[in-house]
Amino acid sequence: MSAPALAVRLADYQAPAWRVTDVELVFDLDPEATVVEACLRVERDAGTDAVPLRLDGESLELLALEVDGGPLPAERWRLDERSLTLLDLPATATVRTRARIRPAANTALQGLYLSGSAAAGFLLTQCEAEGFRRITWFPDRPDVLARYTVTLRADRARFPVLLANGNAAGAGDAGGGRHWARFVDPHPKPSYLFALVAGRLERIEDTFVTAEGRRVGVVVHAEADAIAQCGWALDCIKQAMRWDEARFGRCYDLDAFHVVATHDFTMGAMENKGLNIFNSKYLLADIEQATDDDFRHVLAVVGHEYFHNWTGNRVTCRDWFQLSLKEGLTVYREQEFESDVASRTLRRIEDVRTLWRAQFPEDAGPLAHPVRPLHYSAIDNFYTATVYEKGAEIVRMLATALGREGFRRGLDLYFSRHDGRAVTIEDFLAALGAATGRDLAPWLAWYAQPGTPELVASGRHDAQAQRYALTLRQRTPATANRPEGQALPLPVATALFGRDGRRLPLRADAASPPVSDDGVLLLDGAEATWQFEGVAEPPVVSLLRGYSAPVRLHQDVAAADLALLARHEDDGFNRWLAVDTLGRRLFADILAGTASPAALPLWTDAIAAVLGDDGIDPALAAELLTLPDEATLSEGRVPVDPEAVHVARARLETALATALEPDLLRCLDRPVAVASQAIDAPAQARRRLRNRCMALLARAAPTHLERVRLQWREAVNLTDRLAALACLLQAEAPDAPAALDDFATRHASQPLVLDKWFSLQATAARDDAAERVAALTTHPAFRWENPNKVYALLLAFALRNPRGFHRADGAGYRLIAESITRVDALTPQVAARLATSFGGWRRYEPVRRAQMRHEIERLRARPHVSTDLADILDRSLA
Ligand code: ARG
Ligand code: ZN
Numbered sequence: 001m002s003a004p005a006l007a008v009r010l011a012d013y014q015a016p017a018w019r020v021t022d023v024e025l026v027f028d029l030d031p032e033a034t035v036v037e038a039c040l041r042v043e044r045d046a047g048t049d050a051v052p053l054r055l056d057g058e059s060l061e062l063l064a065l066e067v068d069g070g071p072l073p074a075e076r077w078r079l080d081e082r083s084l085t086l087l088d089l090p091a092t093a094t095v096r097t098r099a100r101i102r103p104a105a106n107t108a109l110q111g112l113y114l115s116g117s118a119a120a121g122f123l124l125t126q127c128e129a130e131g132f133r134r135i136t137w138f139p140d141r142p143d144v145l146a147r148y149t150v151t152l153r154a155d156r157a158r159f160p161v162l163l164a165n166g167n168a169a170g171a172g173d174a175g176g177g178r179h180w181a182r183f184v185d186p187h188p189k190p191s192y193l194f195a196l197v198a199g200r201l202e203r204i205e206d207t208f209v210t211a212e213g214r215r216v217g218v219v220v221h222a223e224a225d226a227i228a229q230c231g232w233a234l235d236c237i238k239q240a241m242r243w244d245e246a247r248f249g250r251c252y253d254l255d256a257f258h259v260v261a262t263h264d265f266t267m268g269a270m271e272n273k274g275l276n277i278f279n280s281k282y283l284l285a286d287i288e289q290a291t292d293d294d295f296r297h298v299l300a301v302v303g304h305e306y307f308h309n310w311t312g313n314r315v316t317c318r319d320w321f322q323l324s325l326k327e328g329l330t331v332y333r334e335q336e337f338e339s340d341v342a343s344r345t346l347r348r349i350e351d352v353r354t355l356w357r358a359q360f361p362e363d364a365g366p367l368a369h370p371v372r373p374l375h376y377s378a379i380d381n382f383y384t385a386t387v388y389e390k391g392a393e394i395v396r397m398l399a400t401a402l403g404r405e406g407f408r409r410g411l412d413l414y415f416s417r418h419d420g421r422a423v424t425i426e427d428f429l430a431a432l433g434a435a436t437g438r439d440l441a442p443w444l445a446w447y448a449q450p451g452t453p454e455l456v457a458s459g460r461h462d463a464q465a466q467r468y469a470l471t472l473r474q475r476t477p478a479t480a481n482r483p484e485g486q487a488l489p490l491p492v493a494t495a496l497f498g499r500d501g502r503r504l505p506l507r508a509d510a511a512s513p514p515v516s517d518d519g520v521l522l523l524d525g526a527e528a529t530w531q532f533e534g535v536a537e538p539p540v541v542s543l544l545r546g547y548s549a550p551v552r553l554h555q556d557v558a559a560a561d562l563a564l565l566a567r568h569e570d571d572g573f574n575r576w577l578a579v580d581t582l583g584r585r586l587f588a589d590i591l592a593g594t595a596s597p598a599a600l601p602l603w604t605d606a607i608a609a610v611l612g613d614d615g616i617d618p619a620l621a622a623e624l625l626t627l628p629d630e631a632t633l634s635e636g637r638v639p640v641d642p643e644a645v646h647v648a649r650a651r652l653e654t655a656l657a658t659a660l661e662p663d664l665l666r667c668l669d670r671p672v673a674v675a676s677q678a679i680d681a682p683a684q685a686r687r688r689l690r691n692r693c694m695a696l697l698a699r700a701a702p703t704h705l706e707r708v709r710l711q712w713r714e715a716v717n718l719t720d721r722l723a724a725l726a727c728l729l730q731a732e733a734p735d736a737p738a739a740l741d742d743f744a745t746r747h748a749s750q751p752l753v754l755d756k757w758f759s760l761q762a763t764a765a766r767d768d769a770a771e772r773v774a775a776l777t778t779h780p781a782f783r784w785e786n787p788n789k790v791y792a793l794l795l796a797f798a799l800r801n802p803r804g805f806h807r808a809d810g811a812g813y814r815l816i817a818e819s820i821t822r823v824d825a826l827t828p829q830v831a832a833r834l835a836t837s838f839g840g841w842r843r844y845e846p847v848r849r850a851q852m853r854h855e856i857e858r859l860r861a862r863p864h865v866s867t868d869l870a871d872i873l874d875r876s877l878a
Contacts, residue, residue, distance in 0.1 A: 003375035004874065010321040010374050016139055017051040019043045020146040025136065029123055029154035029198050031104040031114050035063065037096070038136040040146075044091045053086045053095070055137035056130070059111070064098035084137045097137050107785055107826040111135050112196070115264040122199020122223070123159070124262055124277060126270060129320055129379045132191035142317045143422040145188040152198060153180045159198040161221065165189070165273040167255045185273055187253065188420060190316055195272030197260050202227035204234055208241050210251040216241075217256040222284065225749075226261055229284035232295060232679075233259065236302040243303070243337050248411060250310045259283065259302070263751055266787045266829045267383065269301050271308030278305070281752055281788060287677050289750050291719040292684040296342060304334040315415060318422045320379045324371045324447065325425050327383075328391020332399070335392060342681045345572030346619040352547045352573070355393065357632045359385035359550075363452050364636070366876050367839045368481060372425055372447040378871040380829050386450075393550040394446045400491040400520055400548050402436050410435040442489050442524065449485045451476045455492070455523075457555040461538040467509075468496065468535040473527040474551070480842075481878070490523040493545035493571075499537055501568030507533050520548065540564050542578075545571040552636070559585070559602045566606035572620055579606055579624045583652065587633055590648040604659040611663050619685035621667075622692040625660075627653055630802045639845040642806035646765060657700035664693040664700075668707070676716050684719075691723035698727040705733055712739060722756060729764050754781045755792035762797040762804075769804030770811040773797045777819070784822055787830045794819045798837035805837070806844070810851040813838075817855040820869065821862060828866030835859070835872040853877075 003009055022041040027034060042053060062079060065072060067089065078085045086095065103123055106113035111134025114121045125135065133140040150164040156179040162171070166185025174180045204227060205219040218237050220230040237257065244250040254274045265279035282301035285294050311333060312326035338347045362368060362385050369382070371391045376382055399407040410432030417431055425447050433440040453476045460469045472492060476485030494515075496504040508515045512530040515521055521530060540561045544553055565578035582603040589595040607624050610616055627633075630649055634640045657664070672686055694711065697704035708727040715721035725743055728736040740761070747753035758781075762773050776782060776793055783789050798805050798816050805812040816837060824831035841852035859865070860873040 004377055007375040007377045008320075008379075010319070010372070013319055013321075015045070016141065016144050017045050017048040018053045018139060018144075019045065020139060020144055022149070023138075023146045024149045024151075026151045027153065027196065029152060029159060031118050031121075031123065032102065034101050034103055034112060034123075035098060036101060036136045037098045038138070040095045040138070042089070042093050042095055044089070050088070053089055053093075054139070055084045055086070055095075056082065056133035056140040057084050057099070057137035058082055058133050059101065059106075060134070060137065061100040062097070063100055064096070066096040068094050069096075099136055101135065106134070108829070109264060109266050109787070109827055110829070113264070115199075115262040116223070120200070122161075122197065122201060122262075124197045124199075124260065125195050125272075126265070126277070127194050127272070128192040128270060130192075132194055135194070138191050140191050141319065142190040142192060143319060145190055145316070145420070145422060147188050148185045148194065149182065150185075150196065151180055151182045152196060153178055154198050159200070161197070161199060161201045161203075163195075163197040163221070163258055163260070163275055165193065165195055165275050167274075185254075187273060187314070189273050189313065190422065193271070193273045193313055193316075195270070195275045195277060197221070197258075197275065197277070200224070201260065204230050206234055206238065208238055208252070208257075210241070211245045212251045214252065214255075216252050216254070219256060219258045220261075220283070221258065222261040222280070226280065226284050229286045229289060230261070232285040233261075233278075233283045233298055233302055236299045237306060239299070239341055240303040240306040240337060243340060244307060244310070244333075247336065247340065248310075248333070248408065250307075250415070252309065253314070257306075259305075263788060264786060266827060269305045271305040271312055273309075273313050276305040278302075279788065281755070284752060287679065287717045289718060289747070289753050291722060291756075292679065292687060293719075294752075295679050295684070296338065299342065300334050300338050303337040304330055307333040307337070310415060314420065315418045316422045318424050320376070320382070321372050321374075322424050323379075323382060324387045324391035324394075325423070325428055327388050328371065328393075329395050329428070331388050331392035332395035335396075343617065343619050343685065345576070345617060346623065346685070348546060348573045349576055349620075349623050351389070351392075353628070353632065354385070355389050355550055356635060357629060359389045360452055360552075361631070361635050361840055362386055363390070363450055364479065365840050366481065366842070366878055367836060367872070368450045368479075370448050370450045376871075378832070378868045380868055381832050381871050390550060394443070397446075397489070397491050397549055398432060398440070398443065400493065401489065401522060402432060402438065403516070403518075406436040407432070445486055445488050449476065449488070450482060451479065451485050453485070453488055453490070453549075453551040455490065455544075455549070455551040455553050457541070457543055457553065459539075459541055461535065463537075466534055466536050468532045468539055469529055470494070470521075470532065470541065471527065471529045472521070472523045474523060475526070487524070487526045490549045490551065492521045492523055492543055493548040494519050494521050495542045495545060495569070495571070495574075496532065496535065496539035497542060497564065497568060498539065499564075501564060503570070504535060504539055509533055519545070542569055542571070542574050545569075545574045547573055547577075557581075559599070563602050563606045567609055572617070575610075576620060576623055579603070579610070580628065582606060583627055583656075584633070586655075587627075587648055587652050590651055591644060600655055600659060604656060607656070608660055608663045611660070611667055617685060618682075618689035622685070622688040625656070625689075625692045625696060627656075629800070631799065634802065634843075638843050639849070640843050641845050642802040642848075643808070646803040653696070654699050657696040661697065661700050664697050667693045668697070676720065687717075687719055691720065694723065695727050695730070698731050702731065705731055708733075709735070718753065718756075722760070726760060729760060732766070748781075751781070751788070755788055758782070758789065758793040759796040759800075762793050763800045765801060765803040767807075769797065769801055770807060770815050773804070774815055785826050787827060790819070790823055790827075790830055790834070795834055795837070798834065806848055808847065810848075810855075813851050813855045817859055820859060824866050824869050825864070828868040831866065832868035832872045835869055835876070839872070839876050841876065 020040050024039040026037040076087045103112045104114045104118050110131035112125050152162040162181040164183040166183045169182045169184040171181040201221040203221045208216045220234050259276040261280040261283040263280045269278040285298045311329045413435040414431035429440040456473045458471050478484040509531045562578040569575040708724050712724035820831050820834050
């Protein structure tokens with residue numbers, strides 16, 4: 001991968017010549033035209049002389065410019081579409097600018113924009129990564145940290161609530177029906193963490209007393225029709241605050257912590273200092289309008305944004321190449337939070353499913369990039385599964401390799417060394433290494449090298465000597481876009497089981513590489529062998545327990561051994577993995593036309609045995625009954641025939657349902673002592689299992705649809721209602737259309753529920769899916785300007801309906817290509833995201849490959865392609 005001509009390169013990084021120590025911002029807010037006055041106290045770095053001060057600025061109308069209280073002669077400043085440059089400034093100066101911006105016309109949703117209608121909506125900002133330059137002129141880069149004082153002025157009736165980062169520092173009347181409020185943020189911060197919110201918002205609040213004794217006001221804000229759905233989020237914030245203190249010793253550091261929900265957001269949420277802003281989808285939750293998964297997602301995302309206060313805000317990134325420094329680490333913290341307060345095994349299975357479905361294909365295709373990219377032309381396109389999820393896996397491996405205590409000491413040192421600074425991934429590894437006396441330099445390769453490593457395991461048992469030799473080899477093979485990778489440090493959590501299912505001791509001889517107390521083998525070269533002693537019989541080997549490294553494992557395990565692990569492995573993840581592996585083998589056989597009916601019972605019996613175990617976590621049982629989706633099953637196969645994958649998967653699922661019919665019925669008929677409106681983890685787990693059983697039964701025989709109909713009529717929560725509706729749709733039941741209509745009527749005023757209604761139809765694997773999705777774009781509730789609607793309908797179709805998207809006549813491709821053009825004119829980031837669905841085009845059989853390529857080229861050739869979209873298209877074709 002060579003860098004395009006205009007790309008920003010990591011290798012070109014230069015520390016800023018000018019610092020901004022203090023910023024004062026005064027906003028005269030109005031949806032049509034807002035005036036922003038900025039006063040920057042700037043200082044030239046000693047040793048850099050005569051460097052002009054270049055301030056980023058886009059879509060700003062200049063009203064005034066002053067330096068040190070006076071006008072600047074025309075020859076000492078230059079203004080263009082992207083910047084304002086000031087020449088011959090003294091070494092310290094005060095720069096004052098006044099700009100006009102137009103929030104109501106801002107459909108890109110970056111900078112200051114309007115959520116909802118001009119008459120009733122509210123104003124808010126989104127600055128990461130480069131949105132602040134659409135608000136005022138500023139060195140809009142994360143290594144310029146300044147103290148902010150912000151004054152907001154607005155019409156009191158229209159904008160009663162005014163919020164910005166930091167602590168409240170006064171408010172009052174501004175005359176003429178206007179009012180003002182001031183905020184001072186004592187923590188220096190980069191511009192991407194700036195935020196303001198203004199409008200008619202309701203609030204719910206509580207107090208949290210930190211371990212340091214600070215009384216913090218915790219406040220959730222939403223529009224009137226949504227405020228009743230904010231209680232769960234408020235609860236989650238307090239849980240997150242407590243957890244970060246207990247697990248990582250991190251306390252909150254301002255007088256108040258505010259979060260705000262908006263329906264108009266291009267991504268999940270944003271960690272602005274003291275003023276987090278959330279896509280409503282990840283903040284609002286009640287039993288009538290949110291599913292159990294939504295409740296868990298709110299917990300996770302609220303945690304994620306809150307944890308950024310230390311990993312991202314207090315210690316931030318030197319430049320955007322270091323994005324995973326904050327995102328990988330914060331995703332890891334979020335995963336640990338949910339694992340500690342809800343279900344560890346379920347969260348791990350879900351994370352690994354995401355990795356396989358989204359990150360592995362990304363890493364294998366033209367959009368592959370290292371966790372720390374080397375260059376970019378549109379940074380917004382690097383908020384990817386690789387930077388987030390693979391980045392989190394690297395942090396998890398480090399935590400595994402250093403041990404829980406060592407990792408904690410390392411993070412403590414990282415915070416104390418770098419608090420208030422903008423740093424790099426090297427700084428992170430150096431702190432972890434210094435605190436634990438380890439050289440972590442080899443780990444940098446995980447950040448630098450794209451591609452998924454292959455791990456090959458082989459073993460040999462010596463009955464006479466009672467020894468078992470385990471050899472591990474790794475390789476990251478070359479692809480069209482990159483050479484073969486180097487060996488990486490791989491922690492391989494390992495257990496040996498005897499034929500009776502009991503754990504065998506893991507005692508390596510003195511000549512073997514070290515094994516940690518908790519059974520982790522660290523493979524740090526291309527190959528290594530461990531000799532385990534006292535192993536009387538050939539063991540069953542369970543590797544990568546808890547998925548201890550994000551690699552593809554090749555291990556020759558007999559199906560009977562997998563069945564044994566499914567029964568006896570005490571690591572919940574590997575227990576699930578054994579069943580998943582059996583299922584995938586059967587899938588591969590069906591796809592290849594070599595399936596033998598004799599192989600099925602080993603898999604289905606293993607599942608039945610687990611289902612019959614009363615001690616089993618119902619959430620894990622539900623996951624055992626859930627096959628990988630079509631995208632995951634297609635991953636790693638070339639060329640892909642999506643129709644064949646769909647058919648083979650459906651056959652396998654029907655076989656499972658048929659074989660387990662009595663077990664599923666027994667499971668469903670088991671009396672459950674769970675209130676149908678309870679949302680605690682056990683209640684959720686039980687619903688998850690029941691709904692999974694119901695879905696499989698509906699597959700097994702149409703007679704079971706009666707159960708589905710009963711649930712449809714009697715459901716008192718959204719999880720159960722939606723699960724029943726999905727079954728009717730999947731079965732193409734005659735009453736499915738009427739049920740869909742009922743659902744839409746019942747939830748007509750609930751945008752987030754309607755999003756699910758759109759998604760359900762978008763992902764139905766029907767012959768006419770493309771036509772139906774196209775028709776739904778004209779539904780009155782669908783809006784092209786609203787990212788959630790575009791994601792719910794079009795992205796869901798492109799990513800989660802492979803049969804529809806890849807229809808042989810190309811109708812799915814055309815629909816998505818046309819949608820991309822339409823969205824690109826409004827919200828380029830959303831268009832770019834949609835366009836990633838064409839990224840895997842080379843893996844498909846020739847007809848589809850040609851069609852996809854044609855759509856990418858046609859999109860690229862159109863006039864007015866945004867930078868974000870052009871970047872995805874160009875890299876897809878490279
Ligand atoms: N930092 C945000 C998070 O917590 C995401 C920001 C995404 N920004 C973007 N331009 N895509 O994950
Ligand atoms: Zn984040």
